[in-house]
Amino acid sequence: xxxxxxxxxxFLLKYLNGLIQDVDDADLAKRPSDGGNSPLWILGHLAVxxxxxxxxxxxxxx
Numbered sequence: 001x002x003x004x005x006x007x008x009x010x011f012l013l014k015y016l017n018g019l020i021q022d023v024d025d026a027d028l029a030k031r032p033s034d035g036g037n038s039p040l041w042i043l044g045h046l047a048v049x050x051x052x053x054x055x056x057x058x059x060x061x062x
Contacts, residue, residue: 002057009050016043
């Protein structure tokens with residue numbers, strides 16, 4: 001039913017992991033500006049939203 005979306009999300013997760021694998025943890029926690037969110041906050045937000053969407057659709061969260 002959601003094969004294309006699952007395939008796309010798997011690709012995006014793999015791509016994202018490749019982008020951040022060499023980024024220092026301290027850099028992930030840095031805010032780019034006052035009022036801006038750190039990359040770590042944004043990644044956490046995306047994870048929570050993804051799990052919430054899975055639950056709404058009756059799927060197991062990742």
